[in-house]
Amino acid sequence: MLKIENLQAGIEGKTILDGLSLEIPAGEVHAIMGPNGSGKSTLSYVLAGRAGYEVTGGSVSFEGKDLLALDPHERATAGVFLGFQYPVEIPGVSNLLFMRTALNAQRVLRGEPEASGAEFMRAAKVAAANMGLDFEMMKRSVNQGFSGGEKKRNEMIQMALLLPKLAVLDETDSGLDIDALRVVADGINAMRSPERSTLLITHYQRLLDHVQPDRVHVLMAGRIVLSGGAELAHRLEAEGYARIAAEAGVTTLEAA
């Protein structure tokens, strides 16, 4: 589904991703763990196409297509979803209007019929209920006045409505209490299917107790230095990044 080869990217002339390679087959959940500054968020922004992030080398293909050649909204339409670490507030634009606009924009670009008002409202009610978010919040401005946990639930609601093929979730677990973490984890697990893949970007192993990953990758200094099964997350939690870094021959944990 997603194939990243020798990716080099950065911002303002500073190289952050330095030869990152990663492949996620359809139907799998992969986790990327890494210390602060290792390039985790940069990877998510580069995949989603945020302005200012420059790719200087390597390639990213999504279902065989060159993902980097697409505009951000085209990547979303192709099926890539980015769950934000810090979801953006949009004053004056209601959550429902935003989601309906997004869903129908994707459908139009894919040549599919738009969702009717009733069809959309039904889906939105189900998605909000599954995430334990009061439907009244869906009528409010996007993320405005939402607590940290509510914002993350809102990301999961959006994901459930848009049904992406690949969800890149950037520290979706940060700022969540234990109950909210379970709800969000259930949301991620509910998306699991042979056609869908998920890339979880996280600091901690906590989320991985609830969402069992197929593969775990360790990101350091802008590249993947170690990959393994779910047990790698536990090892990291127990031993810390420094020991892994020494084993992998990485002298600095941060990107160059």
Place this chain on the structure above:
Amino acid sequence: MTTLPTRKDEAWRYADLKRLAPLWPDRAPKTRTLTGAALHLDDRITGTGWHDEDIEINITPGGHLTGIIAQTADADATVTQHYRITLAENARADLTLLSHGAAYARIVFDVRLADGAVFDLGGALVAGGDQNLELVTFARHLGPNATSRQTVRAVAADRSVVSYLGQVAVAREAQKTDAAQSFKALLLDRGATANAKPELEIFADDVKCAHGATVGELDRAAMFYMASRGVPPGAAEALLAAAFVDDALSSLPEDDTSRTALAARLETLIAKRAKS
């Protein structure tokens, strides 16, 4: 007949005097006088040529003026519309202005507030091309305990100019005045201009006067967030711009046709930019 003001006149600082100069010698403004306790203003300014009108409105004690002024004149039109409103004791005015037509439109509200009067104005200006849209307000607090509010939102695309000149004058007798003025402009293009000129003149000592003016561009973080959900740039801009002007339309009925006309104007402006 009066002579054309010059730029030295503060209230005319951003006016399109070049456009007015050839028209001014033959000036014969229409006039209207309205007096009452319950009045509703429904001014739809349309058509071509020069639309020039002086309107005097007197609201009797405890009375209420509501109204909509929708300026959607033809692209080559000139508009100079001057409202002189006197609010007697405890009278109230709630007005919404939507101005997005004409080559040049200057709309003035000169409001006198007696003891306990309330003046609330929402103003939305949307300009593109070479349009010049101007809003001028005077809130003259003559008696105590009066409240005035101006919430003005302006969107400017292409090479257009939007200006807001807002004066709040508080007389010595006007203690406990509560005045608030908020102007925000959104510039969609490098060539667009927004002028803001807030002015406070306060002679009483126990008053609350707040004003703020900001000029900004579209929120890039919001644009990326929307794009990451599949919303194309043009549609994202239209949503953000509509939300931006909506602040000024809180007293306008949801189903008023001027609301849809303004939204349509915004969409056309943004669609035209997306293509070019």
